[in-house]
Amino acid sequence: MFYIASKFLSFFIMPMGILCLLLIYAIITKNRTKSKKATISAFIFLYIICNPFLNNELFLWWEVPPTSIINVKPHDIGIVLTGGVINEDKLPIENIFLGGSADRMGQAIELYKKGKIRKILISGGAIEILGKTQKLEIEEMAKYMIISGVAKEDIILEKYAQNTRENAINCSKILKKYxxxxxxxxxxxxxxxxxxxxxxxxxxxxVDCFGADYISHERNFNWYNLILPREGNFGSANLLFREVIGYNTYKVMGWI
Structure with a gap:
């Protein structure tokens, strides 16, 4: 229930929620001046978050810079966090469909094959929604890693974490014990x-950090990149909003 409630509440402080509130206000208000200002504000907000250059600058500011795989020293355990790595809802079930965050897994496999990590700990459990539990993403990830050349005995599964804090707590217990x-x-x-x-x-x-699934790219000063908005940036802006909200929520809760 908390998971569902948090999704509804967070919607109204995300880009789509902000746009909806501005446009709803513009429609229901009887003051034409306020309606006009709300409509203009909605379009300005939409343009800013869909602007390729500004969108990229936000991600360059927020993301941890990538590390050259050549400069990564060997580690005993690589910890891979789940979340959008596998498309769990796509049929047929015997197929493994990669999700938007599959680069996390791809980078882990490459690190393993190049001897940068000896074992891989995958962390993340299924979230029960309205009494229905989704297929475990980590099991599909483990299958894909084995197909890709990772030895079965070198894969460790942590199946219970449902958020980043639980990833850390559960992984800590496993690693400190074993x-x-x-x-x-x-x-x-x-x-x-x-x-x-x-x-x-x-x-x-x-832990040392290794980034994957980067949204940002090298700065591009072409005129169309500076001026013309792109619809795909709306989705990435939504992703960044959610992560910044999550970061600050964790900070308030004392989890980071």
């Missing part, structure tokens, strides 16, 4: 690393 005093490399999306790395630090687990 793999103490070893080196750990945290692998997740570049925009997720600021929150994730601090969660692991909070539970007393020292």
């Amino acid at each position: 793999f103490p005093n070893q080196s750990y490399l945290l692998i997740t999306s570049g925009f997720h690393l600021p929150r994730a790395s601090k969660c692991f630090k909070k539970v007393g687990l020292k």
Whole structure:
């Protein structure tokens, strides 16, 4: 219930929610001047978040910069966080369909094959929504990793975490009990690393970071990139809003 309630509440402070509120206000208000201002504000807000250059600058500011795989020192355990890595709802079930965050898994496989990590700990459980539990994403990830050349005995599964804080707590328990005093490399999306790395630090687990699934790219000063909005940037802006909200919520709760 908390999960569902949080989704509804967060909607109204996300880009789509802000736009809806502005346009609803513009429609229902009887004051033509206020209606006009709300409509103009909605279009300005939409243009700003869909502007490729500004959108990219926001991600360059927020994401942890990528690390060259050549410069990564060998680690005993690579910790990969789930979340959009596998498209769990697509049929047929015997197929493994990769999701939008699959680069997390791809980077982990490459690190493993290049000897940068010896074992891979995948963390993330299914979330029960309205009494229905989704298929476990980590099991599909493990299957894909094995197909891709990772030895089965080198994969460790943590099946119960339902958020980043629980990722850190549960992984910490496993690593401190079974793999103490070893080196750990945290692998997740570049925009997720600021929150994730601090969660692991909070539970007393020292990790190095390796970013994946980057939204940002090198600066592009072409005129169309500076001026013309792109609809795809609306989705990425929504992603950044959610992560910044999550980061600050965790900070208020004392989890980072």
